[in-house]
Amino acid sequence: MNRWSRDEIASRVARDIPEGAYVNLGIGLPTLVASHFAKDREFFLHSENGILGMGPPPAPGHEDWDLINAGKQPTTLLEGGAFFHHADSFAMMRGGHLDVCVLGAFQVSVTGDLANWHTGAPDAIPAVGGAMDLAIGAKRVLVMMEHLTKKGESKIVERCTYPLTGIGCVNRIYTDLAIMDVTARGLGVVEICQGLSFEELERLTGKKGMLIEV
Amino acid sequence: MISKVVESLQAAVADIENGATIMIGGFGTAGMPAELIAALVAQGARELTIVSNNAGNGDTGVAGLLKAKRVRKIICSFPRQADSYVFDALYRAGEIELEVVPQGNLVERIRAAGAGIGAFFTPTGYGTLLGAGKESRVINGRHYLLEHPIHADVALIKALKGDRWGNLVYRKAARNFGPVMATAARCTIAQVEEVVNLGDLDPEAIVTPGIFVQRVVPTPRDTARQ
Numbered sequence: 001m002n003r004w005s006r007d008e009i010a011s012r013v014a015r016d017i018p019e020g021a022y023v024n025l026g027i028g029l030p031t032l033v034a035s036h037f038a039k040d041r042e043f044f045l046h047s048e049n050g051i052l053g054m055g056p057p058p059a060p061g062h063e064d065w066d067l068i069n070a071g072k073q074p075t076t077l078l079e080g081g082a083f084f085h086h087a088d089s090f091a092m093m094r095g096g097h098l099d100v101c102v103l104g105a106f107q108v109s110v111t112g113d114l115a116n117w118h119t120g121a122p123d124a125i126p127a128v129g130g131a132m133d134l135a136i137g138a139k140r141v142l143v144m145m146e147h148l149t150k151k152g153e154s155k156i157v158e159r160c161t162y163p164l165t166g167i168g169c170v171n172r173i174y175t176d177l178a179i180m181d182v183t184a185r186g187l188g189v190v191e192i193c194q195g196l197s198f199e200e201l202e203r204l205t206g207k208k209g210m211l212i213e214v
Numbered sequence: 215m216i217s218k219v220v221e222s223l224q225a226a227v228a229d230i231e232n233g234a235t236i237m238i239g240g241f242g243t244a245g246m247p248a249e250l251i252a253a254l255v256a257q258g259a260r261e262l263t264i265v266s267n268n269a270g271n272g273d274t275g276v277a278g279l280l281k282a283k284r285v286r287k288i289i290c291s292f293p294r295q296a297d298s299y300v301f302d303a304l305y306r307a308g309e310i311e312l313e314v315v316p317q318g319n320l321v322e323r324i325r326a327a328g329a330g331i332g333a334f335f336t337p338t339g340y341g342t343l344l345g346a347g348k349e350s351r352v353i354n355g356r357h358y359l360l361e362h363p364i365h366a367d368v369a370l371i372k373a374l375k376g377d378r379w380g381n382l383v384y385r386k387a388a389r390n391f392g393p394v395m396a397t398a399a400r401c402t403i404a405q406v407e408e409v410v411n412l413g414d415l416d417p418e419a420i421v422t423p424g425i426f427v428q429r430v431v432p433t434p435r436d437t438a439r440q
Contacts, residue, residue, distance in 0.1 A: 047387070048317065049241040049244070049387050049390050050241075050387050050389055050390050051387050064386065065243065065244060066244050066245070066385045066386040066387060066388040067244075067386045067387050068241070068242065068244050068387060072241070072242040072243075072244075072295075077386075083384075083386055083387055083389055084389070085389050085390065085391070085392065085393040085394055085421070086241075086317075086321040086390050086391045086394055087321050087322065087324075087325045087393075087394045089321075089390075090317065090318035090321050090322065093318060094318050094322075094336070094337070094338060118343070123306070125293055125294040125302060125305055125306075125312075126293075126294075126312075126314045126343075127291070127292045127293050127294040127295075127314065128291055128292065128314055128315075128316050128317070128344060129291050129292040129316075129317050130291070130316070130317040130318060131316075132316040132318070132319075132338045132339050132342065132344070133316055133317060133318030133319075133338045136337045136338055136340075137318075137337075137338070163342065163343045164341055164342045164343075165342065166341070166342070167340065167341040167357075
């Protein structure tokens, strides 16, 4: 099979976000999406620490440490961009004002439960940041992740075994193997990477019946 | 003549008591009032409860306060970072109490305190470990958790400019928690890069009106630089 690269996944996510959308890209893999937006279209990138209209990373030597993104890396502001305090920023996230957020995940369940903040390991230090607010607040929640763990276990599960971030909050999942929509009947497979059949995808994902052909 | 300007960092933090709850602005190091925190370390208050988004970076700022063993408890959303080794060691040794709060609930609890709200219902955290044991309610078919305000004795924040009435403007994304925390503490102390004359701040652009600020401490940028 021909697995999609991280950039190929990101380009598929970018393709599905309409021009003019207010978008929050989570830390890690989702930040790749920004570089795949068509250059002739405008998007409003939101950063939880009080930025709308976030631009690309600064050129080396032009870092301003008062202008950082949610991952605490230097960023820039586009013309027309705005700064605001944290309560306004989270009103945007929690009040349903963001059109799309893209998050990474440890696991997603067939009913759209998301686990992405805590491994649950006894010695792990819990740190949630804005993940739970994004999960319940954005109009559309897209997840970007590898389909399988390094041990080959499916990250798409019947029920999450990792601590939950939100219940029934995910709309669409993009992995290196497939794109799937969370529906009332199961995960509707929208696209599969070249050279992988629906049956093979089903076998890699888990039990029969979790995925449906649409 | 009213002046909230306090010329020294030491004088600004001199009356902070043992056991105080202290909000500290900043997201990572952006907006973190590093000089005020250093003055607090030197002042020596102990058994503090700290409310801040993170639990310190490197060895200075919030991490410096933790390293000096002045903190009993920290309320934050994201303690674990690449350079949070001071906190990590204290936490693993059981020497600090941690309350992790989703970031939106954290800032809204602070906002609620400043706005006189008794408690509020929020969907964030419902059905998760962080919602366990909290009162919940279904409103218009959606599940919500009851969350309570976080009040503080003192807020330490960083702004770009302030005047003698305590009006503040901030710089870029260093604004973050500052304006919200300023409303929620009995005594808000702002370190500013520059104290300007009354009238120099555009009244249409003042972010924190002086009613929320008790002390303004000039802390020039060359020393405030991270």
